[in-house]
Amino acid sequence: MYYSPTIVQLAGFASNKTALLLSLVTAGLNALGSIVSIYFIDRTGRKKLLLISLFGVAISLGLLAGVFHETTSHSPMVSRIQTSHFSNYTCPDYSSATNPGAWDCMKCLKASSPDCGFCASPTDKLLPGACLLSNDTVKDLCHDESRLWYTRGCPSKYGWLALVGLALYIIFFSPGMGTAPWIVNSEIYPLRFRGVCGGIAATANWISNLIVAQSFLSLTEAIGTSWTFLIFGVISVVGLLFVIVYVPETKGLPIEEIENMLETRSLHFRFWEKSQKPQEKKSQAV
Template sequence: MSSSEAIVSTAIAGAIIGAAVGGWINDRFGRKVSIIVADTLFFIGSIIMAAANGPAVLLFGRVFVGLGVGMASMASPLYISEASPTRVRGALVSLNSFLITGGQFLSYLINLAFTKAPGTWRWMLGVASVPALIQIVLMLSLPESPRWLYRKGKEDEAKLILKKIYEVEDYDNEIQQLKESVEMELKNTEKISMMQLIKTTSVRRGLYAGVGLAFFQQFVGINTVMYYSPTIVQLAGFASNRTALLLSLITSGLNAFGSILSIYFIDKTGRKKLALISLTGVVLSLALLTVTFRETEIHSPMVSPFESKQFSNNTCPEFNTATLNNQKWNCVRCIQSSNKPTCGFCADHNKIQPGACLIKNDFSKNQCGKEKRAWYTQGCPSNFGWVALVGLGLYIIFFSPGMGTVPWVVNSEIYPLRYRGVCGGIASTTVWVSNLVVSQSFLSLTEVIGPSWTFMIFGVIAIVAILFVIVFVPETKGVPIEEVEDMLEKRFVQIKFWKKRDSLGSQKH
């Protein structure tokens, strides 16, 4: 594992632990306390990383950051959901997703701003402590979740907060539903356990939907796009690191734009329909990427023995052996050479014409550059590269408004109050474990089977996700949180979309 992979993996491992522990802290100490603890961990981690004097200290700081991110990933949407009026609940949780994706875009810009500053990386890591500190201060002035307070017996405090959230005509109804929900839960004094979660019908069905959405959110490949977008751009045939980073910035911007769309559509279209529209677009985008990368592999520029020999003794040894055996190589075969040393492709001035296969090192890169040629080590020159970029852009635009936000919204509102923190923690842990598996296997998969088949695998998983959403995910749009439990009790298979509620507030079937 490379140092960069170790740094990424350490943070994700911390997030897995933070998400798992965060569910218990959410239920035991409240949503507000959980968010403040998460911010504190993030603040400490950022300071440690900025002051690091070696890799070990840097990794130690990343663990703190990961713990904070894992805890906040479910605590924030849960707090927002429980402190929001029903009619705008989805939009406000989606706003949380927009602020996350917008923050990612902003971080790219901040990193660019600090590229020429003394101690560049320390500023990049240390500046992350500022928003964490600001949120700690602001959270101290905000109330606790009224639903959590009500369940903990602080009814008067909860009612005061709910009066500020709901219109007068809705307030009595919300209080009555909350009272009935809490009374039902308090009858069950049994300690929460995994066996109890499975035995409780509404919780079990909620977990099917919530954990399934969390799993598919990651396994359709989103974080391979976000973590490795510069690599994917190079796989599409764009050799320049500068170009790859610029296009990655655009990718991050599209992700933030998609989150804005979610704010508008999630309470109008509904969670389930938005997820299905999103996944359908993801399937089409991945199909386009699969075909494009396959065409790039098939029409890869050939390797010319004559071109390769022009670079003295730096020709790829494996290519020399293949030439002696009358084997013809193309660029893809060159950069995927399995023996040591690994090799790279120095393109012809007309990039799709035969080029040279050379040992992958700085000398080869510099020699290729002196000839005003492009140097490829991850992807190959192609006439189809721009189509891959279109596919990448479409993937982000379709994913972000739907599968980027719907899993978080559904998981913040689908579980009974007593189990909400624990179940949310399970779903959040699923997200981070899936994230780790996908992000750590992506580059290995592209090396073994190529990017085209890798994207096809993600596409097949997205098709399975569509079927899963149709069958198991209920529509929670406009349904008061306290009524979701009753909805799940009555129905397991969710193939039929939930219709609009009638004037009495009961669900039509």
């Protein structure tokens, strides 16, 4: 969510304005999901909502990983003819390459001495384009010829699927993982430790947010966007398993029963069944 505009550009949408507008849509979905959670949190239950959320998040991240794998594997080629049209601004790495015919858009964008960009074909952005130096002058020259200028991601016919994956991620994340953990966090601690434990949980949450925010772009550059989303998808699956095994269903339970349940380390694998109250267990035992 922090990098929605960047993800949109990585998906092949070159315009900054378009990327920002689409990121506003994801922000709206996030707000809508929070409102939806108000309705479902006490009807569906915390644990079930978390499981649905994490399952959807994992699927969405898997979709994003697949889409970005396709976009990087099938990016437009670099054309010598198109590049020679801007002969004074040819990417140095492309000029000195031993096999420039094998260069595609992604390889052009990975050039770093200096940074290079991809100027798409004027007739069709999916056709071979030019690999040029990345600066404002070249960007303006590219735009002057009604071409699209790419510096983050490459043009792709699968870009819209990345938007679908991003939207699904927000739709699944916001009502569940976006709100339910805070509610569960306020219910599971004994009164004498609630302040300290709540503070520890909030600190852990923001440290995790910081790690994601600081590592996302570095990971996309180091291992690629598809592998980055795949790693996050695996983490989501681990979180799903953790919720199944360790997180209790607290819907409709008094604080005393929640505390007793956690003290006895009761694991509720059947999250759809309401746990028995202590007095019910005693009556069954008799």
